Amino acid sequence: GQQLxxxxxxxxxxxxxxxxxxxxxxxxxxxxxxYKQDPGEGPVLLIALYKAGELTSNGRLTAQFxxxxxxxxxxxxxxxxxxxxxxxxxxxxxxxxxxxLIWGAGTKLxxxx
Amino acid sequence: SAxxxxxxxxxxxxxxxxxxxxxxxxxxxxMMFWYRQQPGQSLTLIATANxxxxxxxxxxxxxxxxxxxxxxxxxSTLTVSNMSPEDSSIYLCSARTGAxxxxxxxxxxxxxxx
Numbered sequence: 001g002q003q004l005x006x007x008x009x010x011x012x013x014x015x016x017x018x019x020x021x022x023x024x025x026x027x028x029x030x031x032x033x034x035y036k037q038d039p040g041e042g043p044v045l046l047i048a049l050y051k052a053g054e055l056t057s058n059g060r061l062t063a064q065f066x067x068x069x070x071x072x073x074x075x076x077x078x079x080x081x082x083x084x085x086x087x088x089x090x091x092x093x094x095x096x097x098x099x100x101l102i103w104g105a106g107t108k109l110x111x112x113x
Numbered sequence: 114s115a116x117x118x119x120x121x122x123x124x125x126x127x128x129x130x131x132x133x134x135x136x137x138x139x140x141x142x143x144m145m146f147w148y149r150q151q152p153g154q155s156l157t158l159i160a161t162a163n164x165x166x167x168x169x170x171x172x173x174x175x176x177x178x179x180x181x182x183x184x185x186x187x188x189s190t191l192t193v194s195n196m197s198p199e200d201s202s203i204y205l206c207s208a209r210t211g212a213x214x215x216x217x218x219x220x221x222x223x224x225x226x227x
Contacts, residue, residue, distance in 0.1 A: 042203075
């Protein structure tokens with residue numbers, strides 16, 4: 001089946017550092033979505049990308065839809081303690097009429113005290 | 114965006130019993146999805162529920178174990194039947210908005226089967 005490769009699997013960073021994570025696929029997607037999940041909660045949508053090359057910001061977060069439509073990255077600038085959590089990428093393509101999401105395995109962000 | 118409410122948020126269930134999770138969306142949506150997320154894992158799609166038709170189940174999930182109802186455009190239920198400890202998981206409801214193909218999630222229902 002379709003798969004997304006999300007990296008890194010986890011990150012240990014200092015407060016104030018910038019963070020970068022990415023997802024790649026062997027398939028073309030029409031939509032890339034980035035979610036954050038806190039423990040015991042459902043995923044919360046951070047950024048949605050709909051066009052190849054699109055660069056979108058949401059506060060300190062910036063995400064881009066790769067020009068090949070097979071990848072996306074998420075950057076977090078000047079990380080703060082509340083950024084801790086698991087970040088998931090998800091892609092959506094037209095091969096499935098239900099527009100189901102294909103999920104990355106997640107990037108766990110940990111901020112060193 | 115859509116606001117999606119799930120209940121119960123948490124429950125501890127006895128082995129062999131069944132539990133129904135409710136999902137309410139604050140707007141009419143065509144497509145709703147039910148996911149399972151086991152601890153430390155990514156999300157796994159159980160089924161897609163469209164109003165007025167039978168739910169479509171993914172490989173490894175069957176209607177007898179996870180019956181789904183979708184009586185209208187704002188509501189759905191997922192039942193986890195004859196539970197075993199392996200069913201302990203977060204169950205997530207999601208809905209696709211009409212524009213942009215964006216999918217939003219409920220807060221999740223954390224089930225522990227003892």
